Structures are given as C-alpha cells and as structure tokens.
Amino acid sequence: MVMEPILEVRDLHTSFLTSNGEVQAVRGVSFDVEKGKTLGIVGESGSGKSVTSLSILQLLGVTGKVTAGSIRLGGEELTTKSRKEMRAIRGERIAMIFQDPMTSLNPLIPLGDQVGEMLWEHHRKMSKEERREKVLELFRMVRIPEPEKRMKSYPHEFSGGMRQRVMIAMALACRPDLLIADEPTTALDVSIQDQILKLMRSLQKEMGMSIMFITHDLGVVAELCDRVAVMYGGLIMEEADIIDIFQRPMHPYTLGLMASIPDMNQDKGKLLQPIPGSPPDMIHPPKGCPFAPRCPYAMRICTEEMPPCVATGETRRSMCWLLDPEAPAEGNPLKQRKEGIA
Amino acid sequence: MSEINLKEPLLQVQNLVQHFPISRSFTVKAVNGVSFYIRPGETYGLVGESGSGKTTIGRSVIRLYNPTGGQMLFQGQDITGKLDGKTREMLRKDMQMIFQDPMASLNPRKKVEDIIGEGLEIHHIGASKQERQALIGDMLKKVGLSPEHAARYPHQFSGGQRQRVGIARALIMNPKLIIADECISALDVSIQAQVVNLMRDIQEETHCAYLFIAHDLSMVKYISDRIGVLHLGYMVESGTKEEIFSNPVHPYTKSLLSAIPHPNPEVEKRRKAITYDYASSGLDYAAGTEHNVGGTHTVLGTDEDIRRWQKQ
Numbered sequence: 200m201v202m203e204p205i206l207e208v209r210d211l212h213t214s215f216l217t218s219n220g221e222v223q224a225v226r227g228v229s230f231d232v233e234k235g236k237t238l239g240i241v242g243e244s245g246s247g248k249s250v251t252s253l254s255i256l257q258l259l260g261v262t263g264k265v266t267a268g269s270i271r272l273g274g275e276e277l278t279t280k281s282r283k284e285m286r287a288i289r290g291e292r293i294a295m296i297f298q299d300p301m302t303s304l305n306p307l308i309p310l311g312d313q314v315g316e317m318l319w320e321h322h323r324k325m326s327k328e329e330r331r332e333k334v335l336e337l338f339r340m341v342r343i344p345e346p347e348k349r350m351k352s353y354p355h356e357f358s359g360g361m362r363q364r365v366m367i368a369m370a371l372a373c374r375p376d377l378l379i380a381d382e383p384t385t386a387l388d389v390s391i392q393d394q395i396l397k398l399m400r401s402l403q404k405e406m407g408m409s410i411m412f413i414t415h416d417l418g419v420v421a422e423l424c425d426r427v428a429v430m431y432g433g434l435i436m437e438e439a440d441i442i443d444i445f446q447r448p449m450h451p452y453t454l455g456l457m458a459s460i461p462d463m464n465q466d467k468g469k470l471l472q473p474i475p476g477s478p479p480d481m482i483h484p485p486k487g488c489p490f491a492p493r494c495p496y497a498m499r500i501c502t503e504e505m506p507p508c509v510a511t512g513e514t515r516r517s518m519c520w521l522l523d524p525e526a527p528a529e530g531n532p533l534k535q536r537k538e539g540i541a
Numbered sequence: 542m543s544e545i546n547l548k549e550p551l552l553q554v555q556n557l558v559q560h561f562p563i564s565r566s567f568t569v570k571a572v573n574g575v576s577f578y579i580r581p582g583e584t585y586g587l588v589g590e591s592g593s594g595k596t597t598i599g600r601s602v603i604r605l606y607n608p609t610g611g612q613m614l615f616q617g618q619d620i621t622g623k624l625d626g627k628t629r630e631m632l633r634k635d636m637q638m639i640f641q642d643p644m645a646s647l648n649p650r651k652k653v654e655d656i657i658g659e660g661l662e663i664h665h666i667g668a669s670k671q672e673r674q675a676l677i678g679d680m681l682k683k684v685g686l687s688p689e690h691a692a693r694y695p696h697q698f699s700g701g702q703r704q705r706v707g708i709a710r711a712l713i714m715n716p717k718l719i720i721a722d723e724c725i726s727a728l729d730v731s732i733q734a735q736v737v738n739l740m741r742d743i744q745e746e747t748h749c750a751y752l753f754i755a756h757d758l759s760m761v762k763y764i765s766d767r768i769g770v771l772h773l774g775y776m777v778e779s780g781t782k783e784e785i786f787s788n789p790v791h792p793y794t795k796s797l798l799s800a801i802p803h804p805n806p807e808v809e810k811r812r813k814a815i816t817y818d819y820a821s822s823g824l825d826y827a828a829g830t831e832h833n834v835g836g837t838h839t840v841l842g843t844d845e846d847i848r849r850w851q852k853q
Contacts, residue, residue, distance in 0.1 A: 243729035243730065243731060243732075244700075244729055359591070388590035388591055388756060389590075389756070389758065389797065389800040389801055390590065390796060390797060390800040390814075390817075391590070392800070392802075393800040393802070393814050396802075397814075415729060415730055416730075416802070417730075417804040418801065418802030418803055418804045418809070419802050420804075421802060421803060421804050421805060421806045421809040422802040422803075422809050441806045442806050442807070445804065445805050445806055445807075455731060456730060456731060457804070458734075459730055459731050459733070459734035460730060460734070460759065460804060461759045461760060461762065461763035462759075470738065471734040471737060471738055471763065472734065473731060473732070473733075473734035473735035473737075473738055474731035474734075474735075475735070477699045477701060477702070477732070478699075478729075
C-alpha cells in the first residue's frame with residue numbers, strides 16, 4: 200500500500216540563535232504525511248515538535264533558521280521559497296491551529312470578520328456577499344449554533360471550545376491540503392476535547408485533507424492518528440503505525456512514556472514508573488543518544504555515538520543502539536520484542 | 542481501614558457557598574452549597590470542567606476568599622468568619638497549598654532557601670539560622686533536590702524541579718492538609734509521574750492529607766481515595782474512586798468518564814462518548830438533594846431523578 204505523501208520532510212535542522220549560544224531545536228528530522236491521513240507528533244516540551252511545524256510554515260521569527268534539510272509540499276520545495284511565495288502558501292495550502300484560541304484571535308474584531316479575512320487574503324476577487332455566505336457556511340460546518348448571530352460576536356463571548364471551532368473554521372476556509380494542529384485541545388476540558396477531536400475527524404473525512412497533530416497526550420493520539428512519530432531531543436526516536444506503537448513500542452523512551460501514564464482500566468496496585476531526570480539542554484546537546492542519560496537500558500556506546508535509525512518492521516523505524524545486532528540480548532527489552540514480531 | 546474510619550474528619554466542609562458580586566445586578570455563583578469531608582492521611586480528589594468551582598473551593602478552604610455561607614471545620618475548629626489569632630496561626634501552619642504554575646508561584650527574586658524558609662521564619666520554627674538551614678537542606682533532599690540547590694534562584698530550575706520547590710515549601714511546615722491545585726497540569730507527562738509518586742511517598746511518610754484538584758481524571762483516579770465530581774458549583778456525585786469509576790450514577794459523571802480518550806487504539810475505537818448538556822437535560826441542581834446510593838456513594842438529584850438513573 201504505497202500512498203502518495205502530501206508533505207515530505209527530509210533531514211530537517213532548525214536552530215535558534217540566542218545570547219547563550221545556538222539552540223539546536225531540531226537536529227535531523229525526516230517524515231512523510233500521507234494524503235488524507237493523520238500523523239501524530241508526540242513529545243515533551245523542548246523536544247522540537249512545535250519547532251518542526253513552525254519550520255514547515257517558516258514562522259520561526261528573526262532568531263530561528265532552517266539550517267539544513269528539505270521540506271516538500273506535493274513535490275514542491277518550500278525551504279527556498281521567498282517570503283511572498285510563503286504568504287500565498289500559508290492558509291491556502293497549509294493551515295495551522297494553535298493551542299490557545301484566546302491568544303490567537305483578535306479580541307477587537309468580530310469573529311465572522313476574522314474568518315472572512317482569510318478569504319479576503321487569498322481570494323481578493325470574491326465579493327462581500329459571497330464572502331459572507333462562505334463564512335456562514337464555515338460556521339455551520341464547524342457546528343456553531345445560530346451562525347448568523349454568532350458571526351457578529353467577539354472572542355470573549357465564546358467559550359474555549361467554541362473559540363477553537365472558530366479557529367478550525369478559519370483554518371479550513373481555503374480548504375488546505377495540510378492542517379497543522381499544535382496541541383489544539385490541551386487547554387480544553389475532556390468533554391470539549393472529545394467534541395473537537397470528533398469534529399476534526401469528520402471534517403477530515405469530508406474534505407480529504409491531511410493532518411499533522413502535535414500533542415503530548417497519548418490518549419488523544421490513539422483517538423485521532425493513523426501514524427505516530429515520537430520526538431525527543433530534536434530527533435524522531437520512533438515512528439510507526441498507531442496500532443503497532445501501542446502494542447509493541449520499540450524504543451525505551453516510548454516504553455517510558457507509556458509506563459508513566461496511569462491506566463484507567465487498572466484499578467490499583469501498579470505504581471507509575473516515571474522517567475527519571477529531565478530533558479537535555481539543547482544548547483549543548485549530548486553527543487550520543489539524547490535519551491541516554493535518562494534511559495534505564497543505556498550502554499556505553501549510547502552516550503558516545505548517535506544511534507542509527509533502523510527499520511523495526513515494514514512500516515516502522517526506531518533510533519536505538521539496543522536494536523544493533525551486536526547489542527546484548529539479555530535484559531534487552533527491544534530484542535525480545537523484535538523476535539516476537541518475527 | 543476501620544481504624545481510619547473511626548477518626549474525626551480532618552476537614553469538614555458543610556454547605557460551602559462562595560459568591561462573587563461583580564456589580565449590583567450580577568453575581569458569579571461559583572460554589573453553591575458543597576459539602577465534603579477529608580480524613581487524616583487520605584487523598585480527596587476534586588474533578589470537574591473549568592468553571593465548575595473546583596479551584597474556588599480550594600481557595601475558600603484555605604481562606605484566600607471569605608466564604609459567603611456554610612461552615613468549615615478544620616481539626617475541630619471553625620475556620621469560617623473572622624479568625625482569631627490562634628486559629629489563624631493553626632490554619633496557616635497546618636494547611637498548605639501547592640499551586641498550578643510553579644513559575645508564577647515562586648518569587649523570581651528570592652533564593653530557593655528563602656522561599657522554603659519563609660514559613661519557618663514567620664512561625665519562629667528552628668532556633669537559629671543554622672538550624673533552619675539544616676531543615677531546608679533535609680527538605681530539599683526529601684523532594685529529590687540536593688542541598689546545594691538552596692542558593693539558586695527559581696529560573697535556574699526546570700519545570701519539574703520548580704514544582705518540587707513548591708512542594709518543599711508546603712511540606713516544611715509539616716502540614717496536616719495540603720491543597721494541590723492542578724499541581725501537575727503544567728508539567729510534561731514523564732515529569733508528572735515523578736511528582737505524583739513523590740507526593741505519594743511523602744504521604745506514606747508524614748500521613749498528611751491531600752485535597753487534589755485536577756481535571757485529568759486518570760491522574761485523579763491514580764492518586765485519590767475518594768473523589769467528588771463538581772459541575773456548575775454543585776457537587777453532583779461523591780464516593781470512593783471505585784464507586785465513582787465503576788458505577789457512575791449521575792449523567793454528568795457518566796459523560797465526563799466517557800470522554801476520556803484511552804491510550805490504546807483498539808480500546809479507543811470502541812469508546813462511545815455520552816453527551817450531556819445541563820440546559821437541555823431538564824435537571825435543576827438547586828432542587829436536588831444529596832442521596833446515598835450505597836456505601837459512601839452520594840448523588841445529587843431529586844428522588845425521581847435518582848430512581849430513574851439507578852434503573853439505567
């Protein structure tokens with residue numbers, strides 16, 4: 200089953216220049232987002248997941264820079280595009296929704312006008328009436344009740360969930376090929392989160408767009424994504440199909456993440472196993488595997504050399520020395536798993 | 542178990558009402574008659590969506606607000622109304638709070654030792670500076686930091702470490718009750734487990750009680766003995782975690798539990814969310830009374846509601 204990827208990222212490096220030195224936020228990330236599919240990017244703060252998405256849109260500010268690698272949207276290279284060309288792509292072909300809908304909306308402009316601005320920006324020829332009709336249609340599409348009335352409301356008159364619906368309407372105004380969602384439900388309650396995720400899934404089916412979903416919540420990933428990339432220290436540690444990664448995680452960091460969330464079905468007994476230590480300093484990233492200082496299985500080579508990225512199945516890969524043919528089999532959680540697959 | 546049951550509750554909250562008058566014609570009714578109790582050494586979890594009043598309850602209990610109505614007894618003493626000096630001192634010593642945002646709740650211009658030691662100084666605990674410093678060093682070790690960290694400032698720590706400083710500040714007074722208001726929400730998943738396990742270990746050692754306020758139901762289930770579910774300022778359901786999670790009665794609790802995504806794609810596919818909307822449900826929380834439905838499990842509703850829900 201070879202699917203056509205809408206977005207291909209190859210060996211992406213992004214750095215920020217600060218007064219303390221160069222922060223290497225992303226250090227060689229490669230992945231594809233397939234047409235009509237959802238890729239989840241999981242990681243803790245500082246893992247480089249948000250910077251990856253901002254690099255795609257070239258929204259890095261003055262201090263940030265893509266230092267190497269390529270980003271191709273439908274075969275077209277984005278890293279060499281001018282600012283003007285990027286403006287035409289943002290919103291039209293790649294749209295983004297952010298974590299906090301309150302800070303992403305202008306408090307002084309009615310919501311209908313803010314959604315309409317997106318259309319005006321990309322379709323200048325559209326008449327005022329046409330635009331109004333289109334905004335109304337978008338409000339209906341994201342299931343905002345009484346759209347005629349609510350179009351004239353201001354952000355503060357909306358609840359968090361409703362505001363996020365407006366953000367989605369705005370993002371989908373030009374029917375983008377790719378929607379990047381950066382923790383869109385983190386600020387919301389579980390019941391509202393559930394509604395928003397369901398809405399995103401049904402809109403994706405309707406419009407056939409691809410979604411890149413950035414989150415730290417594995418439950419949300421299980422609900423929405425087809426594939427998952429687990430990021431740590433600016434690198435993708437493991438990438439696999441959704442069922443595979445939950446059934447047979449093939450990286451100590453993924454294993455650690457899963458052991459540190461409480462299992463709702465388990466009543467008592469099982470203690471949470473936190474990952475000791477804290478994430479690496481990205482100004483002086485470790486020479487070897489960034490997870491080695493916190494990894495319970497770390498060997499000497501882990502701190503000295505970067506592990507290679509190896510295939511752990513037909514559609515999955517991991518970056519870990521434990522998968523090396525020379526790694527000891529005893530007490531090695533990944534080797535036993537790998538044999539379990541074969 | 543039976544021994545704990547016989548003990549007097551550490552904190553008893555009866556019909557707590559907390560209203561905030563905004564203008565002559567408009568009052569925010571944040572909490573409308575909530576009752577619960579916490580026994581010594583136990584963890585009581587408060588869950589609910591934003592705006593349900595869970596944070597307000599925590600702040601009213603520790604008297605950051607003046608309650609509009611109701612009664613609160615802490616270690617048998619009334620802590621509502623105007624406090625006399627003795628009660629205030631007892632309250633400030635024996636009840637402590639850990640806040641949500643560890644960056645915002647630590648003074649950036651103070652060293653960690655001064656942040657942790659402030660309570661000791663105010664309450665004249667420890668005879669000399671050396672003695673106080675020794676206490677602070679021990680406390681830092683207990684929360685998983687090292688005594689050398691005492692001379693550093695909050696910005697020199699990571700989020701998880703800062704929350705440990707917040708916990709150390711609460712613990713140094715040797716409190717009987719700690720109010721933890723969303724104390725892990727701002728932390729990363731792998732760090733959350735570190736902090737929660739630390740809180741558990743400390744509870745085993747010092748037998749302090751926790752009022753654990755959170756919206757993350759799976760964490761609340763993990764750490765709490767009993768849970769109260771809040772909605773719109775009313776306690777709609779309360780009971781042990783087994784009672785709440787395996788036999789939810791109130792439609793709001795059911796909908797809340799059904800909305801949690803499960804970190805296993807196969808289970809997740811089978812999950813069915815139950816929707817609940819107060820406005821269209823025809824319920825009136827103000828008309829309901831607390832009904833016991835077995836054990837310590839109580840549900841808010843009219844007689845008829847309870848009968849109907851239990852049939853389902």
